Amino acid sequence: MISVGDSIRQSAFFKILVIGFLVMLLLIPLIMISSAVYERQSRYYSVKSEIGELFGYDQTIMGPVVTVPYQRFWKDDKDKVHTDLHYAYFLPENLQIRGQLVPETRYRGIYEVVVYRTDLTVSGAFEPPNFGFWKTIQPEHILWDDAYLTIGISDTRGIREALTLNWNKKELPFLSGTRSSLFDKGLHVRLPDLEQLNTTNYEFSFKLNLNGHEQLAFSPVGKETIVELSSSWQDPSFAGSFLPVERVINETGFEARWQVSHLGRSYPQMWNTEMQDSVNLHQEQFNVNLRLPVDFYQKVERSIKYGILFILLTFTTFFLFEIFNPIRIHPLQYLMVGFALSIFYLLLLSISEHLNFSWAYLIASGATIGLIITYGQWVLQSRQRSLIMGGFLVGLYIYLYVLLHLQDYALLFGAIGLFVILALVMFITRRVDWYALHLNQQR
Template sequence: METQFNQQKNSFFQSTTVKMAMVGFLTLILLIPLAFVKDLISERSMRKKEVTEEVSNLWGKDIYFYGPILKIPYKSYDEYNITNPRTGAVTIEKKITTKNAFFFPENFNSKTNAKKNTSLKRGIYNNVVFTANMNFQGNFGKLNFEKLGIKAEDLLWNQASIVVKTTNLKSIKSDLNIALNNQKLNFESKSDEDNFYGTLESDKFDYNTLNKSNALNFQFNMEYNGSNSIKFIPIGKKSIVSLDSDWESPSFEGAFAANDTTKAINKKGFHADWKILDINRSFSQQHIEKIPNLNDYAFGAKFIETVDEYQQNERASKYGFLVIGLTFLIFFLIQSISKISIHIFQYSMIGLALIMFYTLLISITEHSSFKLAYLIAGLSVVAMISLYSKSILNKKFAGFIAVALTGLYTFIYVIIQLESYALLVGSIGLFTILGAVMYFSRKIEWK
């Protein structure tokens, strides 16, 4: 009786259903080390972002350019009622204060060439930044003080100046001066309540002296060290901006789209043009007291890495459960069809080998390309599992496993590289795999 009970007990643990349940449970257990691998990828990615941020702070961050703006001070009169405490008589006194009127240019033309710099390396991280050479030309037209309610006799013409608001003051690498009708004026930085922008203001000049022909032409150059993006505020009544770079993966963003007829992107870089008229945006050409915040109208290009190595590693790790599950399924089908017994410990070794693929992938990627790292890690894991399979199965099944794993890793790589069609290709691939599993498992005895 005891012998029969033991035989029934052994028969129960050797049944296909129990083996399938144990393999499924092991698959779930292996999600724990897979989660640790994902945390490792996130940690390394955060470390890269920290290093990139550190280098950007030293080299130069995003470039926002807002100017040039003509600034003309004027006298403002404030009236106060003064009551005599003894007699009760009321007198009116005027207090004179100085305020500022700001005028945007009639025409604003900019040509910028941004060249990437790959020499800044911190440890294993390459930080791609750029140097932007920016040329600005244009003119200020007739000034309309009537819209601002300012009388001509109150204007302080001899205290006029040019204001430029921009980020990255510390990363400007050129001497700063501006030519107004061929007269050169120097810029110097000024304190500003705006924490986003820094302010450059020119030497004072007499507007009437320079503006003899009713046109104030300007021309100046600036050289920046920057990273991430270059953006402009279209303050000209007609703003024409041209941007060239050897960066091969830009993202054009902001309130205005680049001209499709002249926009070009290739492996050598990109070129983009913008033309914005005053009717395309809803702000005036003249302002009083303070320069308005017009960041919502900014436009330009962002210099991006479409998918960096950590993003690719993260995407690969998301398919870890699929790889482990399908690999175990292949072994389980072989075991069920061939009647060869595979111990749960052997499944564990195979699962750990599959997890090691991702640690190999990220460690090799940091010192080479993702493509090469994927090839080395994939071949290593396929070779290890195939040789291990040869010891527990026969040569024919080991060869089949090698081909199946190679196809699986190739399929995952193709999905990772695709962007627009990743979901479509993945769905078709999984549907095909499901069909193959249903076909090969149709004659398995599940009792």
């Protein structure tokens, strides 16, 4: 005689409730593994920051800009005359930057980070500063003797040697600091006798040797800006407001050429203190990145999002074996299989830090499938059923691998896959009488 308690425990509905509870319970290890991914990723970024602090951070080159101070006089309500110091800023007519990026890979423990050295030649020409645009500035109020040229460099610690400006065939040493609110960090050089030079254009050039970390960016401050870079790095990434007009990438490295007109940016060729709030030289930059393709953290994190789905589908397959075969599977055995599926993500994370992601995925999934197949021979009481289970898991992990490498079509592929799986389960169980079903088979 079967008691009411035994009848409940043998009902399919009760088993489904238990399986649902176990699926929710397995959220705990998945959340813990997701936290481990975040922790390892944070550690990687911390190492990158440490190396950047020692060698040089991402570098951004802005300028050069010629700055000429002038005086403004005004009266207060008591007719007392006051003097304010204002500035006029002038950008070059043309700007050419040519050079090489020499990449190096630095290691800190298991982490590797790309740094680089640059050997750049910066040249161009300025038109003589023209204050006629501002009718309120009197010629006698212009402080020509205090004029200077400024370049912005985001991390001046990366400067490898002293810089000298060739200004109309005259050598002028750069000094530290910008003397300007345009840039947070940089260098400046005084421009003596700027007013007395009788020339159509002021030609300039200087060498710039920098240490940096992964990214090198430029601001197109010239009326026409041309940047030509070459490097032995084979996997560059070009980004920013402007892409190269020409680029060649092959097994020997890359060559890229940018050509930018002043018409494509938001700030003018000259402005003064009154217009300063509307000018931002940090806008419309373009850059090249020499980054290592370290995207496995994102892939592992994305794969964990499918963890509950994987566990649910695997448990459903085991449950179907219970329905159509004279076996009983204990909730603890379900839980063991769920833990094996969860540990896959931890294996994937740890192996990915040492091997290519595809190899790490193959090893982690192979180990997980092998473990479940071996365990399934006892749980399912049949080697054939265990192999069927293994085939199902192989298909499931191939499905996940494809999803992780799709970008634009990931949602479509995922939705179609889930629809097909649901349809298959509905087809297999279409003749099951759920009201009459009791899992009362004996081992």
